[in-house]
Amino acid sequence: MNENIFTTVCPGCSIACGMYVREKDDGAIDIDWRKDAVVNAGKLCRFGVRLSANLKNATSRVDGNEVEFSDAVTAAGKAIGDGATFVSVGNTTCAEHLALMKLAESKGAVVNTGMGAFSTIPSECHPTMGVGIPLDAIEDAKKIVLFIDPYEQYPLLVRRILAAKKNGATVTAVGWKAVSLADENKTIDPANYESELALDSDSVIIAELNPSTDPERVMVLLNLAKASGAAIMFMKPFVNAVGCDLASKKTEQKSLDQIIAEINDGSIKTLVCLDSDLIEIMPDETAVRGALGKLDNLIVITSRASAITDVAKIVVATEPLYKKAGTVVNAEGRALQNSGEGTDGVDAIGTMMGQPVGMYDEIHAALLATLGIDAVDERVVPAYEKPDYAAMDANPTAEAVETALVYAGGPFFWNGIVDDNDFVEMNLDMVTANSLLKGIPAKITSDAGEAAVKFKVSDVAPGVVLSNVKLPMTTGMVTSVTVSR
Amino acid sequence: MDIGDCYVGWATDEDIRTRGASGGLVTAMLAAALEKGLVEAVVVLKKIGEFEAVPIVTSDPEEVKAAAGSMHSVPIVLSRYLEYGTKVALPAKPCDARSTIEQAKRGQVDIDTTYIVGLNCGGTMHPAVTREMLDVMYKLDPEDIEGEEIDKGKLIFETKDGKEHAIKIDELEEEGYGRRESCQYCAVNIPTMADIACGNWGVIGDLAGKGTFVEINTEKGIAILENAIDAGAVEITPADDKGKAIRAKVDGAMMNVAAAANEKHLSPIEGSHLDYYMNALKDCINCGACKTVCPVCACGETAKCTEFSSASDTYKMSLFHLVRFVHLMDSCIGCGQCTDVCPVDIPLTHIYQRFAVPMQEEFEYKPGMDMTTPPFFGVDLIED
Numbered sequence: 001m002n003e004n005i006f007t008t009v010c011p012g013c014s015i016a017c018g019m020y021v022r023e024k025d026d027g028a029i030d031i032d033w034r035k036d037a038v039v040n041a042g043k044l045c046r047f048g049v050r051l052s053a054n055l056k057n058a059t060s061r062v063d064g065n066e067v068e069f070s071d072a073v074t075a076a077g078k079a080i081g082d083g084a085t086f087v088s089v090g091n092t093t094c095a096e097h098l099a100l101m102k103l104a105e106s107k108g109a110v111v112n113t114g115m116g117a118f119s120t121i122p123s124e125c126h127p128t129m130g131v132g133i134p135l136d137a138i139e140d141a142k143k144i145v146l147f148i149d150p151y152e153q154y155p156l157l158v159r160r161i162l163a164a165k166k167n168g169a170t171v172t173a174v175g176w177k178a179v180s181l182a183d184e185n186k187t188i189d190p191a192n193y194e195s196e197l198a199l200d201s202d203s204v205i206i207a208e209l210n211p212s213t214d215p216e217r218v219m220v221l222l223n224l225a226k227a228s229g230a231a232i233m234f235m236k237p238f239v240n241a242v243g244c245d246l247a248s249k250k251t252e253q254k255s256l257d258q259i260i261a262e263i264n265d266g267s268i269k270t271l272v273c274l275d276s277d278l279i280e281i282m283p284d285e286t287a288v289r290g291a292l293g294k295l296d297n298l299i300v301i302t303s304r305a306s307a308i309t310d311v312a313k314i315v316v317a318t319e320p321l322y323k324k325a326g327t328v329v330n331a332e333g334r335a336l337q338n339s340g341e342g343t344d345g346v347d348a349i350g351t352m353m354g355q356p357v358g359m360y361d362e363i364h365a366a367l368l369a370t371l372g373i374d375a376v377d378e379r380v381v382p383a384y385e386k387p388d389y390a391a392m393d394a395n396p397t398a399e400a401v402e403t404a405l406v407y408a409g410g411p412f413f414w415n416g417i418v419d420d421n422d423f424v425e426m427n428l429d430m431v432t433a434n435s436l437l438k439g440i441p442a443k444i445t446s447d448a449g450e451a452a453v454k455f456k457v458s459d460v461a462p463g464v465v466l467s468n469v470k471l472p473m474t475t476g477m478v479t480s481v482t483v484s485r
Numbered sequence: 486m487d488i489g490d491c492y493v494g495w496a497t498d499e500d501i502r503t504r505g506a507s508g509g510l511v512t513a514m515l516a517a518a519l520e521k522g523l524v525e526a527v528v529v530l531k532k533i534g535e536f537e538a539v540p541i542v543t544s545d546p547e548e549v550k551a552a553a554g555s556m557h558s559v560p561i562v563l564s565r566y567l568e569y570g571t572k573v574a575l576p577a578k579p580c581d582a583r584s585t586i587e588q589a590k591r592g593q594v595d596i597d598t599t600y601i602v603g604l605n606c607g608g609t610m611h612p613a614v615t616r617e618m619l620d621v622m623y624k625l626d627p628e629d630i631e632g633e634e635i636d637k638g639k640l641i642f643e644t645k646d647g648k649e650h651a652i653k654i655d656e657l658e659e660e661g662y663g664r665r666e667s668c669q670y671c672a673v674n675i676p677t678m679a680d681i682a683c684g685n686w687g688v689i690g691d692l693a694g695k696g697t698f699v700e701i702n703t704e705k706g707i708a709i710l711e712n713a714i715d716a717g718a719v720e721i722t723p724a725d726d727k728g729k730a731i732r733a734k735v736d737g738a739m740m741n742v743a744a745a746a747n748e749k750h751l752s753p754i755e756g757s758h759l760d761y762y763m764n765a766l767k768d769c770i771n772c773g774a775c776k777t778v779c780p781v782c783a784c785g786e787t788a789k790c791t792e793f794s795s796a797s798d799t800y801k802m803s804l805f806h807l808v809r810f811v812h813l814m815d816s817c818i819g820c821g822q823c824t825d826v827c828p829v830d831i832p833l834t835h836i837y838q839r840f841a842v843p844m845q846e847e848f849e850y851k852p853g854m855d856m857t858t859p860p861f862f863g864v865d866l867i868e869d
């Protein structure tokens with residue numbers, strides 16, 4: 001009776017909470033609390049706590065048939081020709097991402113991280129958009145402005161914000177739903193952020209950057225930070241989104257929407273996804289499934305079984321994240337190293353480009369050079385330069401339509417997990433106006449279809465139907481809908 | 486050897502004796518239990534860093550030997566790792582031992598095949614607090630620490646240069662550092678409910694620091710110690726009366742300290758109780774960690790607290806909590822695990838103890854001290 005214990009991070013979001021994964025003789029896993037982890041003192045949100053239920057290992061497949069790992073690697077190597085498009089949003093280690101970058105380069109391509117905002121917004125802003133601030137620094141802020149709902153999207157921020165409040169900070173939340181830890185909850189026209197929020201260099205702005213984020217909104221927030229001198233932190237929904245962005249810097253990136261459009265117009269025929277399930281990540285699942293069906297080759301290199309592994313032509317199944325050798329970089333810019341020693345993913349990608357197995361050490365050294373460090377130390381955040389940038393013209397698209405289904409996002413959305421959040425939230429006025437009754441699901445209808453969903457009365461902005469799970473009749477992060485009984 | 490006997494013992498292996506907290510008796514006993522087939526598995530802490538260890542269930546004596554030494558900054562309860570039906574031994578602070586017994590009452594642990602090797606306990610510290618305390622109070626770099634011990638009311642850290650740095654625990658706790666709050670009011674120092682109770686209190690003279698004081702509490706306690714002696718892994722000598730008296734005196738003094746902490750931390754709620762609980766619980770993010778980690782909860786995935794509560798139909802003070810506060814009244818041992826893991830830092834142990842202590846006093850029942858049936862199990866729902 002022996003157990004393998006891995007020191008690793010939760011793959012749920014860019015906070016990258018430290019944890020242990022305990023693997024029994026029979027391969028069953030369980031998580032354990034790593035109280036000495038600097039990021040989270042061992043604390044986890046419900047995604048991390050239930051990780052063992054949320055993780056399903058992938059199986060190598062070619063054309064739907066289970067095959068040996070090496071056969072899948074060979075098949076993928078043959079199928080990936082020049083002109084392939086590569087995606088890695090940051091759900092795996094820097095080593096695998098860097099290996100994929102080498103493979104892409106050998107085919108004359110780049111790896112897309114899916115964060116379209118990076119290609120639209122001037123490059124001098126990228127360091128500020130990429131790396132946030134140390135989580136302890138949130139506790140020292142005098143004023144915090146939240147453009148996220150920390151309870152739902154990044155739950156391990158809650159304790160940092162509460163600690164800041166204990167230290168005297170005031171908290172303003174700007175969003176769809178009132179958050180109870182905020183001293184004030186506001187809806188503000190982006191044009192008035194500066195005057196209404198009155199921030200200064202002791203303030204911290206916390207927002208989100210995900211593949212669906214409107215670049216114009218990012219620019220507004222960057223302008224706000226610049227004008228006020230406030231620190232800004234863009235949380236990301238993927239554990240190693242920051243690491244992948246750092247590794248991929250200065251390369252031309254396509255947004256996920258662009259990639260889907262190019263698949264639809266026939267210019268992308270082969271798509272290689274590294275631990276990136278576009279069906280899960282993108283809001284309009286039907287549209288994504290339709291596009292993926294048009295590809296000649298959908299090649300998925302992944303540790304996790306998910307919607308995309310069911311439809312891929314080739315699945316190269318690598319070991320789960322906790323078993324991999326490698327590093328992730330979290331939202332603070334903190335490098336965190338796994339205790340695992342698995343190099344399946346790196347070796348597979350190496351084999352696909354005819355490189356001998358054993359590329360890991362070379363790639364890890366390249367990562368350390370990129371981060372400007374000699375070794376990974378979780379207690380020391382590498383120094384990042386954040387150059388000044390010029391204020392930008394920004395015109396965010398108006399998000400609110402009369403009645404809109406809005407996705408809240410966060411780990412309980414992106415990872416397609418089983419959770420008890422299968423309900424929408426709306427305010428009491430909306431419930432009464434539409435004659436909704438407790439116990440009877442609300443009918444939500446859009447141009448794309450209809451769904452009957454449980455609802456909960458919350459302090460949500462007028463006209464907003466907030467959802468933490470994906471619903472079939474949505475066409476984007478915000479979908480115009482009608483609500484009825 | 487009889488129940489009630491007290492000895493001072495040590496590991497015969499010099500390496501284990503040196504690395505052990507006070508003579509390596511516990512390590513030698515656990516390893517011998519495995520080697521001689523008395524048990525199939527042992528739960529120990531696998532050391533990862535100076536303030537970091539993780540429980541492992543192992544049948545490899547070398548892993549048991551590697552675990553020698555006390556880790557005061559590893560506030561973990563080991564009973565959660567026991568599997569029913571396995572012949573197993575575990576080192577057990579009072580909270581480990583008490584929760585093992587509570588689980589046995591609920592059919593989760595087979596007490597006949599579980600050897601509880603008790604460790605006296607004066608308290609544990611959260612590693613994050615330890616690191617901050619080293620920085621703020623000791624002006625030391627946590628990475629420079631090579632060892633730590635508690636002696637005469639002082640917490641002493643040894644640095645890599647061989648120097649010792651001591652501060653009184655009272656002083657540390659006044660500044661909000663030191664032991665976790667739950668340990669400050671934990672009133673069980675000697676695990677009398679374990680099969681055998683081991684500690685350094687009462688080891689005097691030449692053996693101080695090199696011997697472990699043991700008290701035999703059960704037949705299983707005799708079996709595990711005799712097994713180690715037969716294996717040549719352990720030597721013992723009868724404890725003298727002076728040592729026994731010192732041990733009892735320190736225990737009494739520690740209980741007084743705990744009683745004072747209890748008064749301080751669990752003083753009656755001022756003002757509206759409803760406001761107090763609503764406020765305390767309003768940031769709960771519904772992660773379920775407090776339930777998962779609780780070493781006396783025996784309900785598994787599907788439980789009253791989870792089935793009566795749903796994220797779609799709940800208030801900030803959810804039925805999950807309300808059911809649990811009541812359900813754990815007769816079993817909560819105040820181990821502090823729920824507070825440690827709560828991602829929004831709700832002082833849960835404090836709240837559970839507010840419910841549990843008065844009820845346990847009322848029924849004159851203290852969970853985990855022996856196999857007495859909990860009062861709620863004994864309630865006759867149908868009157869004759």
Ligand SMILES: Cc1cc2nc3c(=O)[nH]c(=O)nc-3n(C[C@H](O)[C@H](O)[C@H](O)COP(=O)(O)OP(=O)(O)OC[C@H]3O[C@@H](n4cnc5c(N)ncnc54)[C@H](O)[C@@H]3O)c2cc1C
Nearest residue numbers: 505506507508509510511512530554556605607684685686
């Ligand atoms: C947190 C803590 C506080 C203590 N406080 C006192 C005290 O106030 N007075 C007193 O007389 N004795 C105390 N002890 C007991 C004492 O330190 C020795 O453990 C005991 O004397 C046995 O010594 P040993 O050399 O035989 O043990 P060892 O051979 O060193 O074996 C120790 C065993 O304890 C396990 N262990 C280490 N740390 C922990 C932990 N945090 N939780 C659970 N298991 C652990 C190890 O895995 C190992 O198996 C304490 C022990 C601990 C762990």
Ligand code: SF4
Nearest residue numbers: 010012013017045048
């Ligand atoms: S999902 Fe994010 S906040 Fe939750 S445990 Fe994982 S890393 Fe931490």
Ligand code: SF4
Nearest residue numbers: 579580606608668671
């Ligand atoms: S709760 Fe009691 S037995 Fe457990 S670690 Fe704290 S002081 Fe020791």
Ligand code: SF4
Nearest residue numbers: 779817818820821823
């Ligand atoms: S409720 Fe908390 S303090 Fe009480 S036994 Fe459970 S984990 Fe320990």
Ligand code: SF4
Nearest residue numbers: 769770772773775827
């Ligand atoms: S651990 Fe804290 S946040 Fe999680 S369910 Fe318990 S009280 Fe709520």
